Amino acid sequence: MVLLMVVWQAYGQMSLRSVRHCFAQLQIVLALHCRVPSHSSIRNWLCKSGYYRIQREQKSVRNPAEQWALVIDESITIGSEKILLVLGLELSTWQFTKSLSVEDVRVLAVETSKGWSSEMISQRLTDVGRTHNIRYVISDGGINLKCALRLSSLVHVPDCSHVAANALARQYTKHEGYISLSKSAGALRRKWYLSKNVVYMPPVQRGKSRFQNIFPTIEWALTIVQEWERIPIEVRAELLFVKKNEALVEMFEQITVVNSLLKILKVKGFTAQAKEQITVLIDTLTTPRGQRIRQEIATYLATLSSIATDETLVCCSDIIESYFGKFKQRSIQTLTFIDRVCADNRQLCRSV
Structure with a gap:
């Protein structure tokens, strides 16, 4: 019964109190005679299950010949704590037919800490390396992460999404056309929220790393232009x-090219063939800004090569x-919350 309630919550995405009430109804239907646990007890079982799974993964003995790619980041802040998360992908099992998902x-x-220095991150990577043969580590360009990888003598593969977003940001952060579009779209979204014009409303924009989700905004703008005659006059x-x-x-032309090359890298990974395809794409960028974006992408491809x-x-x-999105959806800002979420590995990964 404990396992059943854990599965309901972790895989069925039921709230803790919903799990409790469903179990009470199941008791009535099956004529069971046992106490109905509180939501706190169910939460306790989830935490213990998650902690056990993390410990089992860390202590399991791996075949030294099996190479792993790690994905690491520590950017999310909840309360006064920062979370360091290290994910692993067994390279021998990955077929490069789709983007990575939670199950992969x-x-x-x-772990959580007030802050993560390069030495602290390096130590955690060393601990992971005792049981996993690390081929390379994928991360953004965070200074502490890059220093940690150098300290650990690990190969760093820069994240393609951050590279592309930074290339766009350097060209458009101070561009009057983009600034005007971004501000006006944000104001219009606030004005039209829950109004009858919501169908024409621009997509939400991130406050941080805005250029990582610039594609929906530009696509929305081009759709408006293309469908202009069908839009009501008011x-x-x-x-x-x-x-x-x-x-x-x-x-739009530049972002279309960047979006296309990201689709190649995210699904097929980087190969010599992928490099050729991307080179053909970026050669179509002929404007001064496009040329600068092209140069940054070419430098990135050379690094991967x-x-x-x-x-x-x-x-x-x-x-x-x-x-990290799973954490951000939970708005409780307490240390107890952080400890519990970190212990509850089922909220992090369903495949362990």
Whole structure:
């Protein structure tokens, strides 16, 4: 019965109190005679199960010939604590037919601290390396992460999403056309929220790392331009800032190219063939800004080429952002909350 309730919560995404009430109804149907646990007891079982799974993964003996790719990040902050998360992908089992999902990776380490220095991160990676043969580590360009990898003598594969986002950011952060579009879209979203015009509302924009989700905003703007004649007249008056934005076409062309090359890297990984395909794509960037983006992408491809031999590289860390999204959806800002979530590995990974 304990396992049943744990599965209901972890895999069925039921709330703790819903699990309790469902178990009470099951008792009535099956004529069972046992006490109904409180939601706190169920939460306790989840924490113990998660802690056991993490410990089992960390202490399990692996075949030294099996190579692993790690994905690491520590950017999320809850309260005064920062979470360090290390995910592992067994390379021999990965077929490069889709993007990484929760079921494809294992949680190898998860800890909280007031801050994570490069020495602390290096020590955690050393601990993971005792039981796993680490081929390379995928992460963003965080200084402490890069220093930790150097201290641990591990190969660093830069995340393609961050590289592309940074290349776009350097060209458009101070660009008047983009600034105008972003501000006007944000104001319009606040104005139209829960209104009858919500169908035309621009997508939400991130406050941090905004260029990592620039694609939906630009695609929305181009859709507005393409469907202009079908939009009601009273709505068009509010959307004139899109119609008049001359920089939109150039931005769309560049972002379309970047989006296409990211799809290749996220699904197929990096290979010599992928490099050729991406080179053809970026050669279409002919404007001054496009040329600068092209140069940054070409430099990134050269970095990946120096790492890869005859293998296919995993070069995307989006999966770790998905994990952190689970934490961000829970708004409780207490240390107790952090301890419990970190212990509850079922909320982090269903495949361990």
